[in-house]
Amino acid sequence: MEVKEVKMRGRLKGDEADIKCLMPHPMETGVRKDLDGNLIPAHFIETVTCKRNGEVFMTADWGASVSKDPYLGFKVKGAAKGDVVEVSWVDNLGNSSSGELVL
Amino acid sequence: MQVSFTRRRFTQVLLAAAAMAAAPLAALAGNRDAFKAEETDAALKALFGDKPVTAVDDLEFKVPDIAEDGSIVPVTISTDREGVKSISLLVDANPNPLSARFHFMPGAATEFKTRIKMGESSDVRAVVETEDAIYVATRNVKVTLGGCGG
Numbered sequence: 001m002e003v004k005e006v007k008m009r010g011r012l013k014g015d016e017a018d019i020k021c022l023m024p025h026p027m028e029t030g031v032r033k034d035l036d037g038n039l040i041p042a043h044f045i046e047t048v049t050c051k052r053n054g055e056v057f058m059t060a061d062w063g064a065s066v067s068k069d070p071y072l073g074f075k076v077k078g079a080a081k082g083d084v085v086e087v088s089w090v091d092n093l094g095n096s097s098s099g100e101l102v103l
Numbered sequence: 104m105q106v107s108f109t110r111r112r113f114t115q116v117l118l119a120a121a122a123m124a125a126a127p128l129a130a131l132a133g134n135r136d137a138f139k140a141e142e143t144d145a146a147l148k149a150l151f152g153d154k155p156v157t158a159v160d161d162l163e164f165k166v167p168d169i170a171e172d173g174s175i176v177p178v179t180i181s182t183d184r185e186g187v188k189s190i191s192l193l194v195d196a197n198p199n200p201l202s203a204r205f206h207f208m209p210g211a212a213t214e215f216k217t218r219i220k221m222g223e224s225s226d227v228r229a230v231v232e233t234e235d236a237i238y239v240a241t242r243n244v245k246v247t248l249g250g251c252g253g
Contacts, residue, residue: 002214031251032251057211061206077210
C-alpha cells in the first residue's frame with residue numbers, strides 16, 4: 001500500500017491542546033467484494049499510539065469497523081507551547097505510519 | 104563454573120526483564136479476541152471477564168439519532184470520572200460489535216472523537232473501565248444507508 005502520513009491539526013488553549021488527526025487508510029473489513037466478486041482482504045489499523053514529547057498518554061486498539069481514512073480527535077492535558085504531539089499507527093498487515101505536531 | 108553461572112544468571116534476568124516489558128503490550132495484543140466476538144455480551148466477557156457492568160448516563164456520549172451514511176457515523180465520548188483506564192465502543196448489530204478500545208495513562212484526558220461504520224440501525228455502547236468497575240452508556244442510532252459495503 002502507499003502509506004501516508006498522519007495529518008494533524010491542533011490548538012493550544014491554556015494547558016490543554018485540542019488535536020484532530022486524519023489517518024489515510026482503506027480500513028477494509030474483509031467482507032467487501034471487488035467488481036469480480038472476490039473478497040477484498042481485511043486491511044485495517046489495529047493500534048494507534050499518541051505521545052507527548054515522546055511519552056505515551058493514550059493508545060487505541062481498533063477493529064475494521066472504524067471508518068475509512070480514520071478521523072481521531074483527542075485532547076492533551078498539561079500541554080505547553082513547543083510540545084511535540086505524535087500519533088502513530090500499525091495495521092494488521094504490519095504497515096505503519098505517523099505524524100507529529102508542534103504546539 | 105563462576106563465569107557460566109554469571110552468564111546464565113544474566114540471561115535469566117534479561118529474559119525476565121524483557122517479559123515484563125512486553126507484558127503490557129501482550130495484554131493489549133491478547134484483547135484482539137474481543138474484536139472477534141460476534142455479540143456484545145461475548146465481547147464484554149472477553150474484555151472484562153465476569154466483572155459486573157453497571158448502566159450509567161453521566162458521561163458525554165454523542166452520536167447522531169439518524170445516520171444518513173452508515174459508513175461514517177461520528178461518535179464523541181468524554182467522561183470526567185476518576186481513574187478511567189479505558190473506554191470501549193461497541194455496535195450491537197455489527198457482525199463484530201467491538202469497534203475500538205482506547206487506553207488512557209494516568210492524567211490523560213479521557214475522551215475521544217472518531218467515526219465508525221454501522222451496518223444497520225443499532226444500539227451503540229460506550230463502556231468505561233475503572234480499576235473497580237465497568238460502566239456502560241447506551242445510545243441508539245438509526246442508519247439510513249448501511250456502512251459495511253456488503
